[in-house]
Structures are given as structure tokens and as C-alpha cells.
Amino acid sequence: MVADLSGRKIDLSEREVGTEQPLDAELAREQAYLAESRAALTRMIDTARYRVATGAAIAGDRYTAETLGRMLRSQAKALAEEPDSPLYFGRLDFGDTPAAGDHRGERYYIGRRHITDPAGLPRVLDWRAPVSRAFYRASRGEPEGVAVRRRFGWHRVPDGPAQLTGFEDEPLTTSAARLAATEPADGLSRLVTAEIERPRIGPMRDIVATIQPEQDTLVRAELHESVCVQGAPGTGKTAVGLHRAAYLLYTYPRQLKRTGVLILGPNRAFLHYISAVLPALGEVDIAQHTVDELVDRHPVQAVDTAEAAAVKHDVRMAEVLRRALYSRIRAPEEALVVPDGSYRWRVSAEALRRILHEIRQADLPYGLGRERLRTRIVGRLQRHAETREAPGPGWVRRMSRCRPVNELLAGIWPAVRPEELVAELLGDPDLLAGAADGVLDARERAAIRWTVPRTAKRARWSAADLLLVDEVAGLIERPTGYGHIVVDEAQDLSPMQCRAVARRSTNGSLTVLGDLAQATSDWATRSWDEQMAHLGKPDASIVPLTVGFRVPASVVELSNRLLATLAVDVPPTRSLRHDGELRVDPVVDVDPATVAAVTAALRQPGSIAVICTDRRAPALTAALHHAGIASTTIDRPDAGTARVTVLPATLAKGLEYDHVIAVEPAEIVDAEPRGTHRLYVVLTRAVSRLDILHTRPLPAALVG
Incomplete structure (x- = not known):
């Protein structure tokens, strides 16, 4: 069942079909649970901040105080992140079946982080908890003990907590044939689809x-x-x-x-x-x-x-x-002689070469091998010294840093700085x-x-x-x-x-x-x-x-035409989005055409990117400015909040925008050796609408 606060309901199951009164009552119960959960999170944040304030006083020493403070501050920061975002997005109702195991008859709310009540009992489970796995994996074919999976719809408001607007129930234990007629054609729930397609800035x-x-x-x-x-x-x-x-x-x-x-x-x-x-x-x-x-x-x-x-x-x-690096290592030609009071300890050149060979065979990092060589040489000296008396740790340290040993190492395995x-x-x-x-x-x-x-x-x-x-x-x-x-x-x-x-x-x-x-x-x-x-x-x-869940099918179908020209073995993309818009417009002058396209795009919600070659970006930025349209570039501090971004094609990779205006594709292709790959990147940045503006002929793969 899908419900929202207007009383609309869509029958997807046999559960709770009837008048609006039970539906309204269920929504009221969910809102009450949300209010209690928000209060619980507020208590958790207050407690974490109190621990930060008092943690230093209960630490036994300075190091412990610093460590404890760092841990508590991290915990408080994590809890306080995005306090106005939805506390949870789903609910699992486990059935009374053996498959439910220890969760038989239990109900769990699934969210971004763990929230407990004052008694320490969980009100919201972290999405990463083992039991939360069923929220993502359970299906009608393999319900994993889940009777009903509920998803929640939210409305985000400025300067306030997200508002619960509805829910959608998916029964997993009812016959698939009984529900096939009401299942979305793309297999995604309506709330999931709405969240994926939600405009963003x-x-x-x-x-x-x-x-x-x-x-x-x-x-x-x-x-x-x-x-x-x-x-x-x-x-x-x-x-x-x-x-x-x-x-x-x-x-x-x-x-x-x-x-x-x-x-x-x-x-x-x-x-x-x-x-x-x-x-x-x-x-x-x-x-x-x-x-x-x-x-x-x-x-x-x-x-x-x-x-x-x-x-x-x-x-x-x-x-x-x-x-x-390793060409600097040289085989020793002379024996090592180390004075030690009235004694002189000697390691033959043959013994040194044998030690050096064994260490090289061990394939150690250069620096570790050098120290291993020092240790082995000092060990050989120590065995000589033990014929007189057992040397202590101080003797070993002195031999390790004595001049003859240092000079030998400098000659056969010198210290090296990477930069040098x-x-x-x-x-x-x-x-x-x-x-x-x-x-x-x-x-x-x-x-x-x-x-x-x-x-x-x-x-x-x-x-x-x-x-x-x-x-x-x-x-x-x-x-x-x-x-x-x-x-x-x-x-x-x-x-x-x-x-x-x-x-x-x-x-x-x-x-x-x-x-x-x-x-x-x-x-x-x-x-x-x-x-x-x-x-x-x-x-x-x-x-x-x-x-693909983000890029619309119309954009994917166009960009897939480029795959045959890219000399890589990758399967074509298939999109579940059928709501996108694609316009390919030949124009006389791209500057005024871009201004017009941005003006039209501003009438719709979401982020807008004008993507072009690096050389053309300043001119388009200036054209927008002269038209009174505020825009930013990706490297400016306001890039995260501005609606319009002028984006060089070389920086587009990995980014997404609701509306993309791709300017002069042929220029993008000609700008670098892998220009066709770059154009593929540019076209697939659009997650709702794509405009292509061109004065030059389009690349052959896109024609048609």
C-alpha cells in the first residue's frame, strides 16, 4: 500500500485495504514514532557533547585525555551530522516463520545511523547492521523471513527537519502472481524511483x-x-x-x-x-x-x-x-677491522661478501636490507668478542655506530635519499x-x-x-x-x-x-x-x-552510439529511467544559444551545467554574466550551492547535473587525443535533461 498525508492510497496488497481512517491512524502512529525517535537522537547528541566537555576531567593522564577527547569529539560530530535529514527510510516486519529465525515477529526501522532510547533499546538500526541486509536483499522469491518491507517518503524543508509524507508497503510473502499486476514495470518501488529522480543541487x-x-x-x-x-x-x-x-x-x-x-x-x-x-x-x-x-x-x-x-x-x-638504486651496492674488497680497547676484531672480505649475498637474496626493501647488513656484521663481531667475555647491550650499540662499520656500509651499501x-x-x-x-x-x-x-x-x-x-x-x-x-x-x-x-x-x-x-x-x-x-x-x-538508475534512457541510447568507436570491450548501458529529455540543436552562434538554453533550464528544478572545452569556458561564462545569469566554476567555494556551473570538459568526470548543456561536441572531440572518450563522459553527466548545441557537424557516431 502507498499512502500520503492527503489520504490518497493505492492498493498494492491485501493489507489494510479499506477506509481512510485506518490509513490515517497508521500515518499518525508513524509520525508519533518519528517524534519519539527525534527526541531520542537529541538526547544522544546532548550526552555525547556532555562527554566531550567532561572527558578530560576523568582521564588519568594527558595522553589518555587527548585520546579520549578525540574519540568523543568524533562520536559527537558523527551524531550531529545532518540533523534535519530523515532519521530512517525503511521498516522491516518479520513474519512468524522459521525463516525469520531470532527476528520472528520483530519490527525494525532502518536508517543512516543507530538510535537508541534512554534504556538503550534500539529505535533505529544502522543500515550496515546484519539484520538490515534483508531490507536490500529480501524479495518475493526469497523473503528471508520478512513479511512486509515498508519504505517512507519524505519532504525536505529549508531550515527544518524532514517531514514524513507517506509510506509504501511491499508484502513479500504473498504470491508473486497475485501482485504481478500492480508491480511497477521497471521493478522499482515508487518511492525509490522518486528518490533516484529527485532534482539536486x-x-x-x-x-x-x-x-x-x-x-x-x-x-x-x-x-x-x-x-x-x-x-x-x-x-x-x-x-x-x-x-x-x-x-x-x-x-x-x-x-x-x-x-x-x-x-x-x-x-x-x-x-x-x-x-x-x-x-x-x-x-x-x-x-x-x-x-x-x-x-x-x-x-x-x-x-x-x-x-x-x-x-x-x-x-x-x-x-x-x-x-x-641497487647498482649502488658494491661487493666488499677488504676485510673489516674494528678496534675494541686492546683488541681488534676482524671480519674477512669473503665473510662480508657471503653476508651481502644472503641479504640480497632475501629481496628486502633497500633500507631494511642495509640495516640487516649492519646487524649481521655486528653479530659476527659479537661472536668474536664472546671469546673474551659476554658483551652487553651498550657494546652492541657502540659497535653498530662505530666508524669502521659506518664507513664499510657507506662503501658497500650506501644510504640513499629518494630525491637524490x-x-x-x-x-x-x-x-x-x-x-x-x-x-x-x-x-x-x-x-x-x-x-x-x-x-x-x-x-x-x-x-x-x-x-x-x-x-x-x-x-x-x-x-x-x-x-x-x-x-x-x-x-x-x-x-x-x-x-x-x-x-x-x-x-x-x-x-x-x-x-x-x-x-x-x-x-x-x-x-x-x-x-x-x-x-x-x-x-x-x-x-x-x-x-543505470540515474542517466535517462534517451541520453544513454545516444551515448551508447559512441562505444563502438572507443576501442574498449565494455557492455552497453541499459537505463531504467524513461523520463528524460534530449534536444540536439544546430545553432548559428553558441554564445546566445547557450544563454537561451540556460534561461529555459532555470525554469525547471535542479542543477545546471554548461560543459564545453577548456578554451571556450571563459567566453560562455562572460556571455552568461552579460545576460544577468549568475554562474560559478567548479573550483569556486560556491560551486556546491550554485544552480549554474560552467564546467570544462576535462573536469566533468564523476560529476552529475540535472540539466546539462553540451556545447560544440566536435570541439570536445578535437581538443585531445581521447576526445571521443571525453565526449562520452560529457554526455553522460545529465541525469534528467540534455541539450546539445552545435555549429559544426556532429561526430559521425551521433548522427541519426
Whole structure:
């Protein structure tokens, strides 16, 4: 049954069919439950804030006070996030059957976070709780003990709590044949459809109320599993990755609070767009970076040529750097002699070479191998000294740092700073030729060689140079890793960028999200198997998502025409949305045509994006300004709240807008080597309406 506060009712089941009085009474009961739940949440927030205020006073020492304060502040912040959003979106009524198990006859409300009453009894269950799984997975074929699934409709009002406007019941134990005539044609409930299609302005929202079964399977994958999602536009792949991060933090709090979770996005604009999702789900302590920020040891002050960048991003550079680093190790030619009072301890050159060989065979990080060599040498000295007397810890420390041992190490296994090695390699043609022999040809070596050699302190680093520095740093010492990393738009990562991510996930798992059809970088992958190998997870499952819930069918059908020209093996998207609008307009002048299109779009609700080439963006911004239409750009502080955004095509990836005005598709295609991929991205940013304005002929694949 679907009900709203106007008294309208649509019969979807045998439950509660009759007069409006029982319906009104049920709505009143739901509103009373909502009021009690809001009061319970207010008490929880007040209690958390009181604990923050008093936590320091009850701590035994300064460290404990800081740790406790940080934990309590995090809890209070998580509870207070989005206080006016709906407290819950669903209800589960379990039946009186064996399949219900321990939940027989129970009723649970499902929301974004756990809410308890003063006695500690749950009023709302977190969507990540085990019992909540049935809300997303239960079906008429497999009800999992659920008798009725209820979804709630909400109306969001400015500066006030969301208002409960109705509910929809889905009986799961009634014969499917009996209900087939009333089931929506697309298989989605009316409230789910309304939530998916709701216009939006500002950052991305969570999809916790509308997660579909195939998405939920990915979200609830185990922590040890690495998963790659090949997601077509509008299939919710980004949301799946973010919700999986939130689910894992809830399910494995001890492991992940210690090791952390990292979200990697393609650029800052994208990270800003998704920034509100995790706090809305109750998770406020998750790191969010770009790959460039991950390896940001120095400011970027130089720009590589296209050829140099391509070589530096190539996986072969890892072998060049490894050779350059380990070529510094030299076999000892003389014995080590260490004075110790009236004694002189000696380790022969043959013994030193044997120790060195054994450590090299262990394939340890360079820095760890160097310290292992020091330890083994001192151990040999200690065995000599034990013939006289047992040396203590102080003797061992003194021998470890004595001048002869330090000089030996400096000669056979020298300490190396990553920046120094990269600067020497790129600045010394002979060193580069030796390390790259048989790996890079003469032209490639010339492309990456610095024309003016510089020391590490005087170097002007490019973004690709910092990837090389990070590679060397990883060879010397393994970086601190994360328990789980979500990598979005992963199809555009180069092999060397993938290696930077893999180093930080050696003992953790990955959720890799992307779409090969949207690959636009010069080094983008054409194979997920190859990309997952570079990411260090060659055995990860690769799961396609092909059913779109956001992009309308008319837009999907148009953009699918481009797939045959993209030289990638991806299935076409199928959309469940049939309410979209598509207009393709040849125009004489795109500036006034864009102004007219934006003016018309402003008459309808939702966000608007004018997407064009980077070069054309300033002119269109000026045209809108002269017409009195306020607009913003994606990098401005008001980008999250403005209705109209002028968006360069190179920054469009991952973003969504209710109404997109794509200007001059042929220009977008011609602007870069993978311009057709970029156009595919641009067209699929529209989630309700798409206007295409052009003076030049459209790309051939779109004609017709």
C-alpha cells in the first residue's frame, strides 16, 4: 500500500485495504514514532557533547585525555551530522516463520545511523547492521523471513527537519502472481524511483535508501576481498565504493580505525562533490586525496612534455629506478677491522661478501636490507668478542655506530635519499643510460633527461617526477599502508600511479571503480586485468554494473552510439529511467544559444551545467554574466550551492547535473587525443535533461 498525508492510497496488497481512517491512524502512529525517535537522537547528541566537555576531567593522564577527547569529539560530530535529514527510510516486519529465525515477529526501522532510547533499546538500526541486509536483499522469491518491507517518503524543508509524507508497503510473502499486476514495470518501488529522480543541487548524496541488490552485494563484500567494478554511467559505482567504505568501518572497526580507510579521486573537484556522502552515513574520519596528493613530497614546479610524461608514467620506469638504486651496492674488497680497547676484531672480505649475498637474496626493501647488513656484521663481531667475555647491550650499540662499520656500509651499501637518486638519474646521461639499458631506447632517455642537471635541493619537480621519487622511496622503505582503499576513476591511472597505490595497500584491500569507456588520460588502461595487476591485486573479482538508475534512457541510447568507436570491450548501458529529455540543436552562434538554453533550464528544478572545452569556458561564462545569469566554476567555494556551473570538459568526470548543456561536441572531440572518450563522459553527466548545441557537424557516431 502507498499512502500520503492527503489520504490518497493505492492498493498494492491485501493489507489494510479499506477506509481512510485506518490509513490515517497508521500515518499518525508513524509520525508519533518519528517524534519519539527525534527526541531520542537529541538526547544522544546532548550526552555525547556532555562527554566531550567532561572527558578530560576523568582521564588519568594527558595522553589518555587527548585520546579520549578525540574519540568523543568524533562520536559527537558523527551524531550531529545532518540533523534535519530523515532519521530512517525503511521498516522491516518479520513474519512468524522459521525463516525469520531470532527476528520472528520483530519490527525494525532502518536508517543512516543507530538510535537508541534512554534504556538503550534500539529505535533505529544502522543500515550496515546484519539484520538490515534483508531490507536490500529480501524479495518475493526469497523473503528471508520478512513479511512486509515498508519504505517512507519524505519532504525536505529549508531550515527544518524532514517531514514524513507517506509510506509504501511491499508484502513479500504473498504470491508473486497475485501482485504481478500492480508491480511497477521497471521493478522499482515508487518511492525509490522518486528518490533516484529527485532534482539536486550541491554535493553528491548518499544512496542508502535506494541501494539495489546487486549494489548491496558489492557494498557488503568482506574486508579481505578486493573488488573491481566496471560501472557504466549512472549505475552508482561511486556510491557503491563510498558505501562500502562506510560499511567496512562499521563492520571491522578495530582493524580499520587502526589502519585507516582512504578514498582516492581523480581531482579536487570530484572529492568536493562526494565530500558529503560519508559524513551523512556517520563516518567523518576517512582520508580523501588525489593520487598526486598521495605522493606530494614537494611542490610541483615543472611541467613535462607529453613524451616525457608518457615515459615517466610507464611501468618500465620501475625497473630503471630499481637498477639505479641497487647498482649502488658494491661487493666488499677488504676485510673489516674494528678496534675494541686492546683488541681488534676482524671480519674477512669473503665473510662480508657471503653476508651481502644472503641479504640480497632475501629481496628486502633497500633500507631494511642495509640495516640487516649492519646487524649481521655486528653479530659476527659479537661472536668474536664472546671469546673474551659476554658483551652487553651498550657494546652492541657502540659497535653498530662505530666508524669502521659506518664507513664499510657507506662503501658497500650506501644510504640513499629518494630525491637524490632521481635527481642524479635524470641529470646524468651516463647513469641513466646504464640503468635504462635494454629498457628505454635513446629517444625515450632523451625525453626524460633534464637538460640542466640539478641537485635534489634545487630541482624543479614535475608531477611525474614525484611519482618516480615515490617509487624509490617505496624501494627503500615500505610506506604506511591503509586497511582499505577506494580508488575511483581508476581507468585513468598510469601503471606508475597504480604502483603508488599498491604500495599503500600491501596488507589491505581495494575497491576499484571505473569505466573503460570513460578513459581519457594518455596512459589510460584498456584492460581491468592489467590494471588490477599493476594495483597489486591480480586475483580481484571484476564485476560489471550495466543497469543505470540515474542517466535517462534517451541520453544513454545516444551515448551508447559512441562505444563502438572507443576501442574498449565494455557492455552497453541499459537505463531504467524513461523520463528524460534530449534536444540536439544546430545553432548559428553558441554564445546566445547557450544563454537561451540556460534561461529555459532555470525554469525547471535542479542543477545546471554548461560543459564545453577548456578554451571556450571563459567566453560562455562572460556571455552568461552579460545576460544577468549568475554562474560559478567548479573550483569556486560556491560551486556546491550554485544552480549554474560552467564546467570544462576535462573536469566533468564523476560529476552529475540535472540539466546539462553540451556545447560544440566536435570541439570536445578535437581538443585531445581521447576526445571521443571525453565526449562520452560529457554526455553522460545529465541525469534528467540534455541539450546539445552545435555549429559544426556532429561526430559521425551521433548522427541519426
